[in-house]
Amino acid sequence: xxxxxxxxxxxxxxxxxxxxxxxxxxxxxxxxxxxxxxxxxxxxxxxxxxxxxxxxxxxxxxxxxxxxxxxxxxxxxxxxxxxxxxxxxxxxxxxxxxxxxxxxxxxxxxxxxxxxxxxxxxxxxxxxxxxxxxxxxxxxxxxxxxxxxxxxxxxxxxxxxxxxxxxxxxxxxxxxxxxxxxxxxxxxxxxxxxxxxxxxxxxxxxxxxxxxxxxxxxxxxxxxxxxxxxxxxxxxxxxxxxxxxxxxxxxxxxxxxxxxxxxxxxxxxxxxxxxxxxxxxxxxxxxxx
Numbered sequence: 693x694x695x696x697x698x699x700x701x702x703x704x705x706x707x708x709x710x711x712x713x714x715x716x717x718x719x720x721x722x723x724x725x726x727x728x729x730x731x732x733x734x735x736x737x738x739x740x741x742x743x744x745x746x747x748x749x750x751x752x753x754x755x756x757x758x759x760x761x762x763x764x765x766x767x768x769x770x771x772x773x774x775x776x777x778x779x780x781x782x783x784x785x786x787x788x789x790x791x792x793x794x795x796x797x798x799x800x801x802x803x804x805x806x807x808x809x810x811x812x813x814x815x816x817x818x819x820x821x822x823x824x825x826x827x828x829x830x831x832x833x834x835x836x837x838x839x840x841x842x843x844x845x846x847x848x849x850x851x852x853x854x855x856x857x858x859x860x861x862x863x864x865x866x867x868x869x870x871x872x873x874x875x876x877x878x879x880x881x882x883x884x885x886x887x888x889x890x891x892x893x894x895x896x897x898x899x900x901x902x903x904x905x906x907x908x909x910x911x912x913x914x915x916x917x918x919x920x921x922x923x924x925x926x927x928x929x930x931x932x933x934x935x936x937x938x939x940x941x942x943x944x945x946x947x948x949x950x951x952x953x954x955x956x957x958x959x960x961x962x963x964x965x966x967x968x969x970x971x972x973x974x975x976x977x978x979x980x981x
Contacts, residue, residue, distance in 0.1 A: 737854030835917025864888030
């Protein structure tokens with residue numbers, strides 16, 4: 693809750709400064725009431741991110757076919773639940789729901805609150821890895837949970853969305869006013885709608901680069917957290933090396949879940965995860981210290 697409050701207050705403060713600057717520069721003449729626009733941008737920017745966050749566990753279960761382990765049916769499921777329980781105790785967070793889904797080697801964590809999250813692993817991961825490697829992957833996902841990464845990413849996405857909405861409309865109004873040059877205030881013209889639509893796409897791509905960068909930094913922290921929970925980074929190195937050999941990167945997962953998975957898509961600036969060799973190198977450097 694403190695993290696949410698801090699991000700919201702920071703975003704409001706930044707938007708307030710932007711609003712004051714636009715007023716001092718007289719940009720409000722072209723955009724109407726800049727404060728109303730800021731309020732609109734905040735609502736639109738954060739609404740989608742928070743709704744997605746609040747529905748994340750439900751959507752994960754539906755989209756990925758996650759089967760929650762309510763009562764372990766075999767020794768493997770019992771071990772899986774107990775491993776997550778031990779990591780939750782070490783990380784001082786509530787016990788997450790634990791689930792399994794059919795798919796290629798991967799795992800993910802999701803949920804709006806760190807004390808009621810969901811950690812799921814694929815059948816492909818369980819079949820292709822040793823228990824120690826699976827344990828390292830679970831440590832990675834539990835670090836996402838304990839760090840509150842699901843909330844952080846939703847907040848960052850909300851901030852980026854807010855600025856995309858706000859700046860595209862400010863720039864669209866300025867362009868429309870320049871094209872008309874008649875000094876009359878007859879409301880937005882066709883230039884406004886065209887410019888806003890194009891700029892929203894352009895700014896959206898730039899915002900995606902920023903969000904992806906934050907996501908990649910978070911992956912390094914989760915790998916480091918797994919190494920700490922395991923007592924050394926070797927198991928995480930082995931798990932990532934095996935994933936590299938299985939070519940798990942690039943498999944299809946919903947965007948909001950892929951960001952919290954153990955692997956992600958390869959796309960350079962837009963990639964949610966760093967390349968596996970880079971992550972392995974970071975862990976090897978950690979081991980050498």
